[in-house]
Each structure stands twice: as structure tokens, then as C-alpha cells.
Amino acid sequence: MIPLSPRALLLVLLFAPLAAIALAAAWYYARRVLAQRTAGGAEANFYRCRACGHVYLDYGAPAPRACGKCGFVNESIRGLS
Numbered sequence: 001m002i003p004l005s006p007r008a009l010l011l012v013l014l015f016a017p018l019a020a021i022a023l024a025a026a027w028y029y030a031r032r033v034l035a036q037r038t039a040g041g042a043e044a045n046f047y048r049c050r051a052c053g054h055v056y057l058d059y060g061a062p063a064p065r066a067c068g069k070c071g072f073v074n075e076s077i078r079g080l081s
């Protein structure tokens with residue numbers, strides 16, 4: 001066993017839970033940032049309407065999507081990942 005002075009033991013008992021809480025908080029926020037960046041795992045597709053010029057995003061597989069303003073169906077310009 002490692003010999004500890006009462007003062008060192010107090011410091012360990014005080015800072016070990018704080019370090020565990022800090023690590024858990026860092027892990028939680030890292031997961032949250034990753035989830036926001038991937039938007040639930042779906043890749044964002046970028047569309048610009050050829051009829052009215054409206055710009056919009058959609059998630060999932062790249063496929064023709066209707067414009068939200070005029071209903072014209074457009075192809076994805078490029079994926080944003």
C-alpha cells in the first residue's frame with residue numbers, strides 16, 4: 001500500500017470526485033457536439049431552386065426534392081458534410 005499523509009489523503013478524496021465529474025461533463029458535451037454536427041447521422045444536401053432561386057437543405061440520401069416556396073423539383077447541388 002502507498003503511504004499517504006492525512007493531508008494528501010484529504011486532497012485525493014476531495015479532487016477525485018471533482019475530476020470524475022469534469023471528465024463526465026467533457027464526455028457529455030463532446031457527444032452532444034458530435035450529434036449536432038452529424039444532424040442525427042444524416043448528411044445534409046444543398047439545393048438551389050432553378051425556378052425561384054430559393055436555397056434550402058434536406059437530409060438523407062441525395063434525391064430530387066421539391067422547393068418549399070414554389071414546388072419546383074430540384075437536384076442536389078452538393079452534399080455538405
Ligand SMILES: [Zn+2]
Pocket residue numbers: 049050051052053054067068069070071072
Ligand atoms: Zn422554388
